[in-house]
Amino acid sequence: MARDFKRTDRVGDQIQRDLATLIQREIKDPRIGMVTINHVKVAKDLGYADVYITVLPLGEQDEAEATKQSLEVLKQAAGFLRAELAKGISLRVMPALRFHYDESIHRGRHLTSLIEKARRLEDNEG
Template identity: 50%
Template structure:
């Protein structure tokens, strides 16, 4: 019987949970705002972890600056993570902005516009 999740998936889930807690409670940089950890991809050798994040943007907040701040704090976050997770190898953390949420909202908006356009055309044909 095969396993449902690979080891890298389980490690990624644990890293996602702990990094979210660390960013929320330990990283005290007001320039960053609210950060959501969406997903974590860990390489097979557990050497690197790519962490996908989104931000609840504040006025004047720059996403690139926030990603840069997280990448600068990655050593600090990795140290705290190593204390919380018992692992022989602690992956190097890389933070990446996750655009999927914005793309989802954009696609939903396009679908709504198309449906409204079709409804308008249907109503115009019915009136004629």
């Protein structure tokens, strides 16, 4: 009987939980918005972890600018975050962190709007 979860999945889940806490508590840069970690994909050899995030802008910022600044801050803090993660996760080598904007939320909103538009057109024609 095969196991449902691979080791990389378990490591990714743990990194996601710990990283969310670290970003909230340890990163004090005012440029960073409210960051949500949507997914962490760890390489099979545990050499790196791709961290997919979305950002809720603070104040008057637009979403694109907030995302750009938050990614910049996180990329600069990647070494610090990796070292802090290593303190709480028992791995021989902690994966290097690579941060990316998660476009799935944006694509989901776009698809939802297209579906709603098609429904409205269908209702108007019917």
